[in-house]
Amino acid sequence: MPVVLITGANRGLGLEFARQYAESGWKVLATCRDPAGAGDLHALRASCPALEVHPLDVADFATIDALAGRLAGRPIDVLLNNAGVFGPKAHAEGDRRQEFGSMDYGIWAEVLRVNLMAPMKMAEAFVEHVAASTQKKLVAISSTEGSSPNAKGGIHAYRTSKAALNMLMQNLAPDLAPRGIVTAAFCPGWIKTRMGGPRAPLEAPPSIAGLRRVIDGLTPERSGKFWLWTGQALPW
Numbered sequence: 001m002p003v004v005l006i007t008g009a010n011r012g013l014g015l016e017f018a019r020q021y022a023e024s025g026w027k028v029l030a031t032c033r034d035p036a037g038a039g040d041l042h043a044l045r046a047s048c049p050a051l052e053v054h055p056l057d058v059a060d061f062a063t064i065d066a067l068a069g070r071l072a073g074r075p076i077d078v079l080l081n082n083a084g085v086f087g088p089k090a091h092a093e094g095d096r097r098q099e100f101g102s103m104d105y106g107i108w109a110e111v112l113r114v115n116l117m118a119p120m121k122m123a124e125a126f127v128e129h130v131a132a133s134t135q136k137k138l139v140a141i142s143s144t145e146g147s148s149p150n151a152k153g154g155i156h157a158y159r160t161s162k163a164a165l166n167m168l169m170q171n172l173a174p175d176l177a178p179r180g181i182v183t184a185a186f187c188p189g190w191i192k193t194r195m196g197g198p199r200a201p202l203e204a205p206p207s208i209a210g211l212r213r214v215i216d217g218l219t220p221e222r223s224g225k226f227w228l229w230t231g232q233a234l235p236w
């Protein structure tokens with residue numbers, strides 16, 4: 001039974017990944033900040049008993065080490081860095097704290113910690129679990145907001161965090177190739193979630209089904225690249 005570990009699995013895209021992998025017969029290690037409040041995950045566990053729920057705040061690196069320790073000796077085929085934060089939304093809420101002239105540097109640091117540094121910490125903490133697996137995949141949910149065609153001004157914290165995440169996944173590929181681990185970054189499209197908002201054109205299920213197909217098809221030759229949920233290679 002292949003194993004996937006998902007961060008931020010309690011809602012949005014992470015929850016849909018958990019649902020689809022669990023219903024496809026995978027062992028799902030679903031992690032979230034507040035397991036007690038993760039009602040949808042517990043409901044999913046009722047029909048998919050192989051699903052496990054583990055506490056993990058990816059901004060708290062000690063909890064990452066603690067979880068890696070508790071899971072020591074358990075192979076993880078796909079380590080899926082999904083948890084992410086957008087930061088203040090000028091377009092929706094008029095909050096300009098990631099806009100030029102009113103940048104909040106504390107918020108920028110928080111966004112970089114969750115979206116960029118945490119995936120690096122996850123890679124360092126879980127490298128042995130992934131290397132011990134059959135599929136050996138380390139992936140991250142990024143965004144085309146972090147690619148050059150979207151350098152349209154504004155949204156600095158989120159855009160720079162995802163551009164740097166794309167570089168991290170590409171830069172880790174040669175580091176991890178000797179262990180047989182492949183890496184990738186993905187854009188799910190613009191999806192109706194709390195982050196994507198109600199105006200988003202896409203629902204989560206087809207995007208996550210597409211992303212699972214792209215993850216299934218990852219090979220060493222494709223390692224380090226940035227992909228759309230459709231399987232199209234993306235520039236960044």
Ligand SMILES: NC(=O)c1ccc[n+]([C@@H]2O[C@H](COP(=O)([O-])OP(=O)(O)OC[C@H]3O[C@@H](n4cnc5c(N)ncnc54)[C@H](OP(=O)(O)O)[C@@H]3O)[C@@H](O)[C@H]2O)c1
Nearest residue numbers: 008012013033057058059083084143190191193194195196
């Ligand atoms: N939706 C889109 O249109 C879209 C487009 C491109 C990329 N993405 C990316 O896709 C990923 C998932 O986004 P989404 O749309 O599902 O967003 P969402 O609905 O806002 O969900 C975000 C998830 O991340 C978790 N999270 C945030 N900070 C965390 C932390 N410190 N530790 C652990 N978990 C944390 C949240 O947990 P809590 O419930 O505890 O807050 C939640 O489970 C993100 O990386 C996002 O940047 C989304």
